[in-house]
Amino acid sequence: MGLIAKIRKKFGFLFKWFFKKDRMRIGIYGPPNAGKTTLANRILRDWTGDIIGSASEIPHETRRARLREGVRIEVDGKTLTLDIVDTPGLATKIDFHDFLKFGMSEDEAKRRAKEATEGVIEAIKWLDDLDGVLLVMDSTEDPFTQVNVTIVGNIEARNLPLLIVANKIDLPNASPARIKAAFPQHPVVPVSALKGLNMDNLYKAIAERFG
Amino acid sequence: MEGVQLNLISKDKLDKMSSMEKIRMILEEVKAGTIVVLESGLTPEEEAKLIELTMLEIDHENFVGIEVETYPYSAGKSFFGKLFGKSKGRLMVIGPANRLKTLQKQEDLITALVKLGE
Numbered sequence: 001m002g003l004i005a006k007i008r009k010k011f012g013f014l015f016k017w018f019f020k021k022d023r024m025r026i027g028i029y030g031p032p033n034a035g036k037t038t039l040a041n042r043i044l045r046d047w048t049g050d051i052i053g054s055a056s057e058i059p060h061e062t063r064r065a066r067l068r069e070g071v072r073i074e075v076d077g078k079t080l081t082l083d084i085v086d087t088p089g090l091a092t093k094i095d096f097h098d099f100l101k102f103g104m105s106e107d108e109a110k111r112r113a114k115e116a117t118e119g120v121i122e123a124i125k126w127l128d129d130l131d132g133v134l135l136v137m138d139s140t141e142d143p144f145t146q147v148n149v150t151i152v153g154n155i156e157a158r159n160l161p162l163l164i165v166a167n168k169i170d171l172p173n174a175s176p177a178r179i180k181a182a183f184p185q186h187p188v189v190p191v192s193a194l195k196g197l198n199m200d201n202l203y204k205a206i207a208e209r210f211g
Numbered sequence: 212m213e214g215v216q217l218n219l220i221s222k223d224k225l226d227k228m229s230s231m232e233k234i235r236m237i238l239e240e241v242k243a244g245t246i247v248v249l250e251s252g253l254t255p256e257e258e259a260k261l262i263e264l265t266m267l268e269i270d271h272e273n274f275v276g277i278e279v280e281t282y283p284y285s286a287g288k289s290f291f292g293k294l295f296g297k298s299k300g301r302l303m304v305i306g307p308a309n310r311l312k313t314l315q316k317q318e319d320l321i322t323a324l325v326k327l328g329e
Contacts, residue, residue, distance in 0.1 A: 090262070091276070092262055092265060092276050092277050092278065092279055092308070093265075093269075093275050093276025093277060093278065093308035094266070094269060094275065094276055095271075095275040095276070095308070096271050096275075110271050113269075113271055114271065117266040117267070117269050118266070120262065120263070120266045121263050121266050121267070124259050124262060124263050127259070142315075142316065144283070144316040144317060144318070145313075145316065146278075146279045146280070146281070146313070146316075149281065149283050150255065150258050150259060150262065150279075152283070153255030153258065153283075154255040154256065154258075154259050156255070157254065157255045157256055182283075182318070183283075
């Protein structure tokens with residue numbers, strides 16, 4: 001790593017603190033099927049009236065990062081402008097056989113797997129161009145996955161502000177408390193992006209963390 | 212004797228290697244079916260780079276990715292820690308995704324299963 005890049009990385013948080021931007025670029029990260037696109041759609045629907053992309057129960061539905069600029073959020077009289085990046089799900093393995101279960105042909109499944117590998121690379125590259133991260137976790141799943149640990153480690157190493165979104169609280173076996181216990185050093189907001197539950201608290205937390 | 216090869220790599224050896232050397236070595240060994248145990252692990256940035264290169268190596272036939280086992284990074288750095296601190300890696304186990312499977316992961320206990328070759 002070059003000297004300038006090292007200095008930028010080490011002292012970036014100081015610069016960010018002194019020279020706060022009026023517009024923050026926020027990445028939505030998480031493992032596949034955590035509800036990243038559903039959350040991005042919910043935020044956009046609430047503040048702009050449209051959506052960013054289609055969500056699906058088949059993993060790796062989002063295989064290219066999508067950027068939506070200039071989303072204005074108003075919380076308690078305070079306005080915050082966000083550029084939102086919906087990223088493909090991060091994974092350490094992608095097996096096309098997993099897609100066959102959803103009725104895809106082998107060719108289709110292989111194509112999806114190839115695009116998914118490219119999506120993971122793109123999501124990692126985006127980490128260098130963000131001002132903050134919303135990390136989406138599925139509240140019904142074990143939060144101590146390697147993907148979650150790696151994302152949190154990378155965000156901490158880059159000194160980026162992080163907000164963990166404990167999604168899918170509408171499901172009966174959801175446990176946001178398990179996520180809070182796993183990552184006690186970061187704020188956790190329980191929501192259901194699909195049903196729109198607790199979104200006001202999420203917007204307040206976004207304004208506090210990224211505003 | 213049938214079994215799975217494990218390579219245990221010391222902190223001393225890892226300290227002498229550059230990030231790319233470490234990542235290339237891990238990927239080559241894991242692609243050959245070996246499970247690699249790193250005494251001092253990788254930094255978060257190295258781990259992200261490992262995932263990136265793994266994605267490039269996936270061929271959808273013989274190699275579908277990796278499984279990584281490690282404890283969470285230590286939390287809560289002080290102001291001076293942020294300025295001058297260097298993150299210390301922890302024990303890390305990396306294997307081919309079709310051989311190494313995480314059964315359960317907690318903050319201080321990881322349970323994994325190693326499958327013998329088909």
